[in-house]
Amino acid sequence: MRAQFVFQEVWTGLRRNLTMTIALVVVVAISLSLLGTGLLFVKQVDNTRTYWQGRVQLSIYLCTTTSASPQCKQNGPATVAQRNSIYHDLTALRSQGVEAVYYESQSQAFQRFKKDFAQDRSFSSLVTQSEIPDSFQVKLRNAQADYPVVAGTVAGRPGVDNIVNVQSILSNFYKLLDGARNAVIVVAIILVIAAILLVANTIRLSAFNRRRETSIMRLVGASNFYVQLPFLLEGIIAGMFGWLVAAGLLIAVKTLGLDTLQQYFPYNVRLSLADLIEVIVLAMVMGVVLCGVTSFLTLRRYLRA
Amino acid sequence: MIHFDNVTKTYPNQSRPALENVTIDVEKGEFVFLVGPSGSGKSTFLRLVLKEERPTDGKIHVAGKDLARLTNWKVPYLRRRIGCVFQDFRLLPNKNVYQNVAFALQVIGKPRRFIRKVVPEVVDLVGLEGKHERMPDELSGGEQQRVAMARAFVNRPMILLADEPTGNIDPATSIGIMKVLDRINRTGTTVVMATHDAAIVDSMRKRVIELEYGKVVRDQSRGVYGQAY
Numbered sequence: 145m146r147a148q149f150v151f152q153e154v155w156t157g158l159r160r161n162l163t164m165t166i167a168l169v170v171v172v173a174i175s176l177s178l179l180g181t182g183l184l185f186v187k188q189v190d191n192t193r194t195y196w197q198g199r200v201q202l203s204i205y206l207c208t209t210t211s212a213s214p215q216c217k218q219n220g221p222a223t224v225a226q227r228n229s230i231y232h233d234l235t236a237l238r239s240q241g242v243e244a245v246y247y248e249s250q251s252q253a254f255q256r257f258k259k260d261f262a263q264d265r266s267f268s269s270l271v272t273q274s275e276i277p278d279s280f281q282v283k284l285r286n287a288q289a290d291y292p293v294v295a296g297t298v299a300g301r302p303g304v305d306n307i308v309n310v311q312s313i314l315s316n317f318y319k320l321l322d323g324a325r326n327a328v329i330v331v332a333i334i335l336v337i338a339a340i341l342l343v344a345n346t347i348r349l350s351a352f353n354r355r356r357e358t359s360i361m362r363l364v365g366a367s368n369f370y371v372q373l374p375f376l377l378e379g380i381i382a383g384m385f386g387w388l389v390a391a392g393l394l395i396a397v398k399t400l401g402l403d404t405l406q407q408y409f410p411y412n413v414r415l416s417l418a419d420l421i422e423v424i425v426l427a428m429v430m431g432v433v434l435c436g437v438t439s440f441l442t443l444r445r446y447l448r449a
Numbered sequence: 450m451i452h453f454d455n456v457t458k459t460y461p462n463q464s465r466p467a468l469e470n471v472t473i474d475v476e477k478g479e480f481v482f483l484v485g486p487s488g489s490g491k492s493t494f495l496r497l498v499l500k501e502e503r504p505t506d507g508k509i510h511v512a513g514k515d516l517a518r519l520t521n522w523k524v525p526y527l528r529r530r531i532g533c534v535f536q537d538f539r540l541l542p543n544k545n546v547y548q549n550v551a552f553a554l555q556v557i558g559k560p561r562r563f564i565r566k567v568v569p570e571v572v573d574l575v576g577l578e579g580k581h582e583r584m585p586d587e588l589s590g591g592e593q594q595r596v597a598m599a600r601a602f603v604n605r606p607m608i609l610l611a612d613e614p615t616g617n618i619d620p621a622t623s624i625g626i627m628k629v630l631d632r633i634n635r636t637g638t639t640v641v642m643a644t645h646d647a648a649i650v651d652s653m654r655k656r657v658i659e660l661e662y663g664k665v666v667r668d669q670s671r672g673v674y675g676q677a678y
Contacts, residue, residue: 149555360539363499364604365529366556368522 153357153374154381157350164346165382171342172386172431175335177393178328180427184394184415185325187423188402189318191413196314202282202291204230204298205305208250210275213305222278222303230304233297234280241290244283250276277305336434339386343379343438350378351446372443376436383435390431391424450608450639451475451498456507458493458663466505467493469663475641477607480634482650483643484674485660491643494660495610498641499531500524512607529557532601532609532638536616538593540585540600546572547581550599557604567603575599575629591622595629602633609633611642615649623649647674 158165206227207216227247234245248256254273261268280298284290295307351358361371398420406414453473459466468490475481483491496502497509500516509516512530519527540549550572554564572581575595585593594614601609611630615623627649634640644650650657650673657672658665667675 146555146558356539356541360541360552361556362525363528363533363539364553364556364600365525365527365531367525370556370558 150370150374150377154377157354157374157378158382160353161346161349164342164349168339168342168346168382169385169389171335171339172383172435173389173393175332175339176387176390176427176431177397178332178335179430180390180394180423181397182325182329182332183423183426184397184402184419185321185328187415187419188413189321189325191415191419192314192317192321195413196310201284201310202294203308203310204234204280204282205277205308206230206279207303207305208274208277211277211305215300215302216305219302226301226303230280230298230301234282234294237294237297240293241285242282242294243285246281248279248281250274250278253278339434340438343382343435344442346382347375347379347439347442348446350375351443372440375443376439379435379439380432383431384428386435387428387431390427394424394427395420450477450479450512451641452508452510453494453497454508454510456497456504456509458490458497458502459505466663468497468504468660470507471660471663471665473658473665473668475639477639478634478637480631480640480653480655481642482653482655482657482672482674483641483660484645484650484657485666487645489660490663491660492612493663495533495612495641495643498608498610499528499533525557529604530607532598532604532606534594534597534601534609534611534614536613538585538590538597538617540593540596542585544584545581546577546583546585546588546596546599549585549596550603553600553603559604568599571599571603572596574632575602576625589622590618591625594618594626598626598629598633602638605636606638608639608641611640611644613644613646614642615644615646620648627653650674 206222207213207219209221211217211221231245231247234242250273253276254271257271257276258268282294284294291309291311295309298304299307358371398415402415451473452475453471456468456471457466458468471490471494473494483494485491493502497504497516498511500511500519503517511527514527516527541552544552547568551564551568554567569581572578575598577592577595577599580588580592583592585596588596594617598614609630614630615626618626623646630640630642631653654671654673656670657667657674658669659667659675
């Protein structure tokens with residue numbers, strides 16, 4: 145009885161100010177999906193960061209027979225002696241920030257290359273093993289501070305082709321993602337405020353529309369909870385509809401946006417389904433809390449006995 | 450059942466109190482007319498009984514409860530023991546007779562089976578047999594007031610407050626309304642009726658409390674409306 149009665153009241157309320165309800169659902173949907181998108185960006189950046197942090201931060205490529213740089217052309221491919229001396233010097237830097245050093249041979253590098261560019265057969269099939277240089281992969285304790293020391297030790301030595309600071313390449317990418325995330329979150333916050341005001345207004349309108357019912361409910365001794373519940377549920381249900389739309393949009397953002405972006409990266413930092421579900425659940429909690437709390441506070445002002 | 454002990458009520462921004470040092474005792478099962486000109490404090494009295502207003506001074510006991518000590522969240526439970534009828538009926542226009550009466554039980558969470566059993570009985574008791582499906586705008590004023598009385602009585606309150614229930618109804622129909630109120634009173638429900646209707650008061654010969662400028666000027670058992678009018 146109670147449940148059926150309450151839901152009937154809720155349904156009437158939502159239908160009676162349909163336009164407000166639609167506006168509410170749309171604004172909640174957009175603000176939640178933007179918030180969720182911001183969270184997805186955060187996760188994407190985190191994923192990328194942890195992917196790279198666990199890996200090499202400095203690659204020292206050695207000269208091969210096919211190296212194009214002038215110094216390699218001049219000195220010829222790196223000899224075993226040169227290689228050993230570079231390795232020796234790098235390991236000697238352990239006390240100055242080098243955490244790990246390992247040598248990647250041409251065949252290892254080629255295997256990795258084929259794996260990374262597996263999605264792009266036209267590219268990987270054109271390259272042969274001899275074109276892939278061997279290298280020293282160095283992991284630094286502190287990528288920013290230790291880079292100059294390590295780079296200075298090996299730069300320009302015979303047999304060294306070039307040194308690549310992976311962090312500096314990535315930092316641009318991080319900046320791009322961070323900027324996008326911040327923009328999305330700012331817009332989301334503005335929309336959340338709009339959503340809060342809209343919820344308050346919708347509930348107020350609904351309370352006004354049903355002032356006859358509520359005054360009679362009070363008169364015959366309905367408890368405050370019973371008087372307020374339909375309105376509270378109205379706000380929450382509108383919020384849930386908004387969340388459903390937002391969930392759809394977030395799935396689209398992931399599959400059509402971030403996952404498509406993924407194709408351009410040779411490494412796999414694709415967000416998992418669990419990440420997406422986490423964000424969607426978080427958006428739901430946000431939506432319910434936002435609508436519920438706002439409705440409740442509005443009701444306290446407009447439904448006082 | 451209703452005890453006012455030296456009650457004064459002054460509304461904010463008003464110099465003259467709406468009720469001043471009013472002491473009234475209404476016992477269980479009584480039928481009381483509350484008479485007096487507009488602004489004499491009749492409605493304030495009823496609002497105080499419902500705890501819609503708080504007295505500025507004095508003590509009020511209703512159904513054995515000290516209203517000053519009644520917490521806000523318990524007020525609804527007090528109101529479940531008090532039925533109310535108004536001059537303007539206050540029915541829900543989009544619900545039929547049965548639904549209007551059932552509403553009062555639905556919102557206090559009564560089980561459906563109970564509602565199905567009790568509502569038709571009460572609707573019949575107020576004399577609306579065969580009109581369960583009518584909408585309020587299909588009923589005469591007298592019939593609408595009967596629906597309101599059914600709604601007020603359906604939860605078997607200890608007290609029924611009626612604020613000028615015949616104010617919008619012609620004298621002939623009013624007699625029917627009074628018969629229903631009398632029938633409700635005979636079940637043991639205390640009835641307090643505020644009214645301007647001299648003919649009704651005179652014909653019923655019940656207790657009459659007269660208010661003037663917020664003071665009790667007359668309290669008579671088996672009284673009449675009053676010589677002054």
